[in-house]
Amino acid sequence: MPEQVTVSAAANIALIKYWGKTGAPGNQPATGSLSIGIDDLRTMTRLRFADADTDIIESDLDEQAAARIRAFFDDIRNHLEINRNFAVTTGNNFPTGAGLASSASGFAALALAVNALCDLQLSGTELSRLARSGSGSAARSIFEGYVELIPADDAWAQQIMAADAWPLDVLVAVTDAAPKTIGSSEAMRRTAATSDYYGRWLDSHAADMVEAKQALADRDFNRLAEVSERNCLKMHATMMTSRPPIIYWQPATLAVMQRVRELRMAGTAAFFTVDAGAQVKVVCEPGATSAVADALDLPGISNLIRTRVGGAPRVDST
Ligand code: PMV
Numbered sequence: 351m352p353e354q355v356t357v358s359a360a361a362n363i364a365l366i367k368y369w370g371k372t373g374a375p376g377n378q379p380a381t382g383s384l385s386i387g388i389d390d391l392r393t394m395t396r397l398r399f400a401d402a403d404t405d406i407i408e409s410d411l412d413e414q415a416a417a418r419i420r421a422f423f424d425d426i427r428n429h430l431e432i433n434r435n436f437a438v439t440t441g442n443n444f445p446t447g448a449g450l451a452s453s454a455s456g457f458a459a460l461a462l463a464v465n466a467l468c469d470l471q472l473s474g475t476e477l478s479r480l481a482r483s484g485s486g487s488a489a490r491s492i493f494e495g496y497v498e499l500i501p502a503d504d505a506w507a508q509q510i511m512a513a514d515a516w517p518l519d520v521l522v523a524v525t526d527a528a529p530k531t532i533g534s535s536e537a538m539r540r541t542a543a544t545s546d547y548y549g550r551w552l553d554s555h556a557a558d559m560v561e562a563k564q565a566l567a568d569r570d571f572n573r574l575a576e577v578s579e580r581n582c583l584k585m586h587a588t589m590m591t592s593r594p595p596i597i598y599w600q601p602a603t604l605a606v607m608q609r610v611r612e613l614r615m616a617g618t619a620a621f622f623t624v625d626a627g628a629q630v631k632v633v634c635e636p637g638a639t640s641a642v643a644d645a646l647d648l649p650g651i652s653n654l655i656r657t658r659v660g661g662a663p664r665v666d667s668t
Pocket of ligand 1: 363364366367368369383453454485486487488534535625626
């Protein structure tokens, strides 16, 4: 067994969203979802066995994030019968907890690291389930490219298509790098319990999945654009109508969305999506990316990250 492993996993962005859980343990999603891996937004994690009789978290994380990692290790000890403590160092190369999928890349990286350190030889499906027990969207970050999460009693993700089968670019417009005021699990709970639209969200979801998968198979950019924007707006409409309402957007979030819609109406191949935060991700055909980036020079955008669909996990054992 290696003494120490260093891994990295990429964030992913949902085009068809996961918003709502079944209530069963382990973040079982109420619906399927479809995502793209994001090449340059990564969590780097180093893991070794701890000599101490507790887990050691050597990173600058808030209490809540550290508690989630400890709970993840407890779960692993229970389910995989590993009688060891861990020392972990982890960090992101992008703002944490701001709706940029840090929990997805973070728990995918932890699952990969435990698998390598303990030489568990888990399959992709098993790794995906393990990552999901830390955070629902993390199930998808085990794979690069275009990825689908299958809802089931023990949900898992699988790759639909490699990134190089349809190379698209992604611009991330950071409008507010501060951590979000309400975490996604609590926000999902509130939405399911109080939004009048949650039932419709669930009922109309399967059709969006079918449409998006067909658009991928046909490499039909406009069809993917329309279903992705619609699904994103539906998720936000559902959470905005919770009691009390959940509104992650900032004025600049809406400004970017409007600008992207104008561009597409004028024939530019670009569409937006927004997860549980204020940042807007813009998916572009590579030929359009520079023009879109120029058009996003808007007030309130503190950073524009230029990247692409990809995000293969990396594992180094020493
Ligand atoms: O996995 P979580 O708890 O971070 O929830 C992710 C929720 C969204 O990012 C809004 C949607 C998704 O499918 O990733």
